[in-house]
Amino acid sequence: MTDRKLAQLLAGATPFALPLAKSFRGVTVREGVLLQGPSGFGEFAPFLEYDDAACARWLTSAVEAAYGTWPQAVRDRVPVNAIIPATSPHDAAAMAYRAYVGDGCTTVKVKVAEAGQSLEDDVARVAAVRSAHWSAGVHHPAIRIDANGAWTVAEAVTAIRELDNASGGLEYVEQPCRTLDELAELRTRISVPIAADESIRTANDPIRAARMGAADIIVVKVPPLAGVQLALEVVRAAGVPVVVSGAMDSSVGLAAGVALAAAVDSLPFACGLGTGALLADDLVDAPVRPRHGSLAVTRTAPDPDRLAAAAERLGAERTSWWLDRLARAWHAGACDKAGSWIS
Structure with missing residues (x-):
């Protein structure tokens, strides 16, 4: 069951790379994975120094955005x-x-x-x-x-x-x-x-x-x-x-x-x-x-052409690295909570 849900998650995953306008705390490119689900899009982009346990929390957040629900807004x-x-x-x-x-x-x-x-x-x-x-x-x-x-x-x-x-x-x-x-x-x-x-x-x-x-x-x-x-x-x-x-x-x-x-x-x-x-x-x-x-207070969907360009910018090696990182985060604990949102 867990492997099936992970496979479903990966099927809607697009790794990407976005350049920064200026170096920010040593970072010049922002990398991550965009997840698409029935609720919309979620972003999995833990910083490179984070371990799998920390990444599991970031993945849970991304899955909530793509598959779960958010609380009611009290301001617009x-x-x-x-x-x-x-x-x-x-x-x-x-x-x-x-x-x-x-x-x-x-x-x-x-x-x-x-x-x-x-x-x-x-x-x-x-x-x-x-x-x-x-x-x-x-x-x-x-x-x-x-x-x-x-x-x-x-x-x-x-x-x-x-x-x-x-x-x-x-x-x-x-x-x-x-x-x-x-x-x-x-x-x-x-x-x-x-x-x-x-x-x-x-x-x-x-x-x-x-x-x-x-x-x-x-x-x-x-x-x-x-x-x-x-x-x-x-x-x-x-x-x-x-x-x-x-x-x-x-x-x-x-x-x-x-x-x-x-x-x-x-x-x-x-x-x-x-x-x-x-x-x-x-x-x-x-x-x-x-x-x-x-x-x-609104949600924004990616432009398909821009997402495709950001995915191409990342390259095959980094794409594989990010998908592997996502899978490790899933097995490190994200499946415990996030799995309940995926049917």
């Missing part, structure tokens, strides 16, 4: 932030300006603490983003930073103080330190709110960060939490504000994050779902982009 639009990679101040300012003028985004997340860069680089980047908003007439932009757990507590205290000044007041800092104990200690030493990201999506107990007082906000991504339904349970159990974020998804895969953001009871912060600008190419003719700073 989702506010989103722009995202600025660890690039030069000039490029950061240009990206922030375009995100406001073109997409209406007045909330910006800036990547900091990139390997090989200094705090001075981060301060200059954040200051450039703030200046770009001022030049566009936005005098009170919401600027948040993401350190991806790179700092010690002592480093975080110093860096956050300087970056808070450069931004004119940070909205929050995302995953400044790696461990929950460090986050909890840091939270007693700074006034800027702390958001936990990696501490949620890579944890065996995703609500522990909120329970132990290590975070003011949780950042939730759908695929690592095995789908929209389970992610919504995590959000409700955590009892703190949530920011729903994407995972460098295509416009097709982004629908899962939008569905979660549309279903949560309260959404006080802009969500990290405006990631379409990171891609140089997409699976659709009209990529999902913010309008007036928000995304419509």
Whole structure:
């Protein structure tokens, strides 16, 4: 039975590769597998360093999208932030300006603490983003930073103080330190709110960060939490504000994050779902982009020609690798939950 369901899944699977507009945390091409089922399309695109057990959660999420159901939406639009990679101040300012003028985004997340860069680089980047908003007439932009757990507590205290000044007041800092104990200690030493990201999506107990007082906000991504339904349970159990974020998804895969953001009871912060600008190419003719700073709650099907081109771009060797990875994820645990959706 399990092998038959896996075969059915593979029959509707199309591996793909999409180039990024700029290198993002060392990634230049986004690879994954698009699944087609009776409910629509799901995207299986775990990052390359993830093991089979982690991939099983991502596959469960993709199967839910293609074969299962999502919770009822309570809003028809989702506010989103722009995202600025660890690039030069000039490029950061240009990206922030375009995100406001073109997409209406007045909330910006800036990547900091990139390997090989200094705090001075981060301060200059954040200051450039703030200046770009001022030049566009936005005098009170919401600027948040993401350190991806790179700092010690002592480093975080110093860096956050300087970056808070450069931004004119940070909205929050995302995953400044790696461990929950460090986050909890840091939270007693700074006034800027702390958001936990990696501490949620890579944890065996995703609500522990909120329970132990290590975070003011949780950042939730759908695929690592095995789908929209389970992610919504995590959000409700955590009892703190949530920011729903994407995972460098295509416009097709982004629908899962939008569905979660549309279903949560309260959404006080802009969500990290405006990631379409990171891609140089997409699976659709009209990529999902913010309008007036928000995304419509909708699902998007791939354009057949674009999907075919993205599949050809991946090549035969990588196609085989991804299909094998999908099968390993299925046997690593995805079949337990995802199998119930496949008839």
